[in-house]
Amino acid sequence: MTLRPNVCKTVAVAAIATVAGSVAFAASGTKETHPPLAPLPPVPIPVDNPMTPEKIELGKKLFWDYRLSGDNSTPCVSCHFPALGWGDNSPISRGYPGTKHWRNSQTILNSAYYNKLFWEGNVTSLEGQAPAAAEGAVAGNGDTAMMEMRLRFIPEYVEAFKKVYGIDWPRMNQAYQAIAAYQRTVVSDAAKVPFDRFAKGDKSALTDAQKRGKALFEGKAGCIRCHNGPLASNQEYYSLGLPEYPEFKSDELYQITHRWEQYQKGVPEAVYRTADRDMGLYYQTMNPADIGKFRVPSLRETKYTAPYMHNGLFTTLAEVVDFYDKGAGPLPDKSPLLKPLGLTAAEKADLVAFVESLSMDEPLIHEDPKLPGDYQPLK
Amino acid sequence: MKHPTPRRLAAAMASMGMAAGVLLGGLAVEAIAAEAPAAAPDIAPLPELKPGKEAMIELGKYLFFDTRLSGDWGVSCASCHDPAKGWGDGAPLSKGYPSTEYFRNSPTLFNTAHKKTFLWDGRLAGNDMGTLVRDMITEAHTMNADGRIVQERMKQVPEYVALWEKAFGAGKDPYGPSTFNVVGEFVKTLNSQNAPIDKYLKGDESALSAEAKEGLALFRGKAGCVACHNGPILSDGKRHRTGVPEHPDVLGNPLRTITLLRHYATSGMPNYMNARTDVGFYAISKDPADMGRFATPSLRELKHTAPYMHNGVFATLPAVVDFYDKGGGQGGALKPLNLSDAEKASLVAFLESLSGDPPSVQAPKIPDFKLREFGKN
Numbered sequence: 001m002t003l004r005p006n007v008c009k010t011v012a013v014a015a016i017a018t019v020a021g022s023v024a025f026a027a028s029g030t031k032e033t034h035p036p037l038a039p040l041p042p043v044p045i046p047v048d049n050p051m052t053p054e055k056i057e058l059g060k061k062l063f064w065d066y067r068l069s070g071d072n073s074t075p076c077v078s079c080h081f082p083a084l085g086w087g088d089n090s091p092i093s094r095g096y097p098g099t100k101h102w103r104n105s106q107t108i109l110n111s112a113y114y115n116k117l118f119w120e121g122n123v124t125s126l127e128g129q130a131p132a133a134a135e136g137a138v139a140g141n142g143d144t145a146m147m148e149m150r151l152r153f154i155p156e157y158v159e160a161f162k163k164v165y166g167i168d169w170p171r172m173n174q175a176y177q178a179i180a181a182y183q184r185t186v187v188s189d190a191a192k193v194p195f196d197r198f199a200k201g202d203k204s205a206l207t208d209a210q211k212r213g214k215a216l217f218e219g220k221a222g223c224i225r226c227h228n229g230p231l232a233s234n235q236e237y238y239s240l241g242l243p244e245y246p247e248f249k250s251d252e253l254y255q256i257t258h259r260w261e262q263y264q265k266g267v268p269e270a271v272y273r274t275a276d277r278d279m280g281l282y283y284q285t286m287n288p289a290d291i292g293k294f295r296v297p298s299l300r301e302t303k304y305t306a307p308y309m310h311n312g313l314f315t316t317l318a319e320v321v322d323f324y325d326k327g328a329g330p331l332p333d334k335s336p337l338l339k340p341l342g343l344t345a346a347e348k349a350d351l352v353a354f355v356e357s358l359s360m361d362e363p364l365i366h367e368d369p370k371l372p373g374d375y376q377p378l379k
Numbered sequence: 380m381k382h383p384t385p386r387r388l389a390a391a392m393a394s395m396g397m398a399a400g401v402l403l404g405g406l407a408v409e410a411i412a413a414e415a416p417a418a419a420p421d422i423a424p425l426p427e428l429k430p431g432k433e434a435m436i437e438l439g440k441y442l443f444f445d446t447r448l449s450g451d452w453g454v455s456c457a458s459c460h461d462p463a464k465g466w467g468d469g470a471p472l473s474k475g476y477p478s479t480e481y482f483r484n485s486p487t488l489f490n491t492a493h494k495k496t497f498l499w500d501g502r503l504a505g506n507d508m509g510t511l512v513r514d515m516i517t518e519a520h521t522m523n524a525d526g527r528i529v530q531e532r533m534k535q536v537p538e539y540v541a542l543w544e545k546a547f548g549a550g551k552d553p554y555g556p557s558t559f560n561v562v563g564e565f566v567k568t569l570n571s572q573n574a575p576i577d578k579y580l581k582g583d584e585s586a587l588s589a590e591a592k593e594g595l596a597l598f599r600g601k602a603g604c605v606a607c608h609n610g611p612i613l614s615d616g617k618r619h620r621t622g623v624p625e626h627p628d629v630l631g632n633p634l635r636t637i638t639l640l641r642h643y644a645t646s647g648m649p650n651y652m653n654a655r656t657d658v659g660f661y662a663i664s665k666d667p668a669d670m671g672r673f674a675t676p677s678l679r680e681l682k683h684t685a686p687y688m689h690n691g692v693f694a695t696l697p698a699v700v701d702f703y704d705k706g707g708g709q710g711g712a713l714k715p716l717n718l719s720d721a722e723k724a725s726l727v728a729f730l731e732s733l734s735g736d737p738p739s740v741q742a743p744k745i746p747d748f749k750l751r752e753f754g755k756n
Binding site for chain 2: 070071150168169259378
């Protein structure tokens with residue numbers, strides 16, 4: 001097995017896809033090349049949602065504001081909590097009161113770099129992700145028109161929207177734009193990420209174990225085949241043959257959500273009647289070949305974002321590495337890329353050490369903002 | 380100047396009640412023809428109803444009291460339509476879904492089966508109970524539930540699954556739209572029983588007191604009530620402008636103004652952010668002639684259903700009679716009645732004779748969710 005990491009040309013580009021360089025990876029006798037791991041480029045900013053300090057500040061308040069949910073219970077932050085790695089620390093997201101969700105609440109750290117959001121990649125921007133979460137029946141369960149009207153009765157918001165957007169009354173699409181703008185500030189600080197310091201020339205930034213782990217990552221373990229580029233994700237879809245979250249069998253609320261998801265995603269009735277797993281990308285394409293495929297997550301900041309996988313099945317990185325070492329899961333549709341790796345215990349420990357070097361030395365925490373006050377009568 | 384005779388008043392009101400049939404969000408809004416009634420309108424006993432399907436009613440009764448029909452389990456239908464409070468909620472303005480407050484009164488469900496239109500602005504037709512229930516379950520200010528989640532919750536209750544088969548046939552399992560229909564079937568059973576007026580109209584002279592009989596004469600004559608409050612439930616099912624004063628809490632409590640203006644926004648009403656009154660059916664029709672028009676409510680079971688009017692602004696029946704005696708409120712289409720105190724008391728006595736025994740309904744014990752075999756859906 002040969003490995004020839006190219007020198008990464010660090011270029012200041014906005015779009016991740018244009019980062020130069022590649023890693024050659026040889027497996028099963030065929031040569032593949034992959035974009036190398038690298039420091040993140042500047043955050044890509046959509047031309048129709050430019051960043052301003054006022055918009056970011058507004059978005060931060062909205063991200064925290066409980067009034068952007070069906071019953072004041074579930075603002076964005078309740079499932080994307082800074083101190084819990086900007087997730088909610090449970091295998092499956094808590095969901096709206098009276099429901100349980102069915103997938104793991106993903107970290108929003110570095111979500112600015114994805115062009116496929118959610119585990120099945122069903123939206124392509126943060127501007128599209130925010131309403132799906134705030135209004136989804138097992139997430140925020142908010143009503144667009146109700147939340148919009150609530151904002152119009154909070155004078156500080158009316159003023160802030162006027163300042164940011166030049167409009168008389170807040171609108172939800174602009175609220176979601178502001179939330180997206182705020183989320184584009186929730187990104188790793190390269191100066192605090194050992195791997196990024198290493199990549200920029202500080203050869204002492206990685207320990208020897210991490211350096212060995214890096215070689216395994218890019219070589220014997222083959223992680224680089226999917227977890228590549230600055231984000232450590234190629235944003236493609238694969239099935240890992242991962243078992244279902246066991247509580248689908250033993251918890252009524254999970255069963256309700258599980259059926260609801262099949263129903264509302266519009267699968268054929270025969271599929272709904274027998275659905276006993278989360279089919280991932282299949283719901284987007286309705287192509288049986290896509291059953292069980294999920295979008296590759298970034299490996300950045302994973303030190304702080306346990307548990308792992310789309311259903312939170314693993315609580316530690318060591319368990320995840322074990323899983324891949326065994327050739328991933330038992331389900332028959334798993335990707336042919338996944339084969340037993342034959343790693344030693346020491347190699348597995350090195351791999352975990354390297355993955356941890358993709359996280360900041362200290363977790364990124366934002367303080368709670370001061371939320372605007374109560375609703376006021378209209379003049 | 381002529382006093383308005385009941386017939387002239389009726390004709391005038393009927394012509395004002397003209398409204399175009401419009402489609403809004405896929406819901407049929409009833410078109411009301413602009414024709415004067417051929418005969419002088421009068422009150423009538425409640426007709427017999429075709430009995431509903433027992434299994435549907437039984438199922439609907441469970442669902443009516445089941446909080447799992449709301450998004451966060453915070454409310455059931457019975458929260459705002461409480462049997463102990465005349466199937467309303469006893470408050471001037473309805474509370475609504477947790478974290479919201481509504482801008483109109485929760486109407487009683489008594490005699491819903493006989494109604495020609497639903498909701499205070501009469502925007503749904505009386506034969507469209509399924510849509511009415513659907514709107515209550517799914518609207519953000521009432522129960523804020525996704526109908527498909529409700530469907531899947533029902534499927535998690537074996538007792539409901541069994542009742543569904545009983546109601547709809549073998550192999551039929553809980554299905555969103557039938558949820559709405561079965562709740563409607565239950566609501567259709569909540570009808571007046573043993574009201575003195577029905578006995579009287581069927582020939583029992585002793586069923587009404589002398590005072591109530593005087594009140595009936597005024598109702599049909601000098602007071603002119605019968606022009607709009609006619610037929611078996613004493614409602615013409617049409618919309619009229621009586622100038623009921625605004626309830627101060629609608630503008631005073633921003634939570635209520637939020638639901639009011641949201642209703643306008645989602646109805647597509649022009650210039651809704653500048654509205655500061657309850658415009659009634661205008662929000663639906665956008666016809667300026669409908670500004671301030673509300674549907675005539677039934678006068679049955681008033682004893683159990685205070686406070687009164689679309690915004691609960693009057694706490695007692697004498698207050699309501701006083702309001703009409705003065706010719707209604709600002710901007711209304713009514714004339715003063717010049718009733719004496721004794722006449723007003725008679726009218727109230729008559730109105731009270733329209734109330735009978737509330738149907739005896741006990742909230743059922745709600746069955747729990749049970750595990751299903753995963754993958755057998």
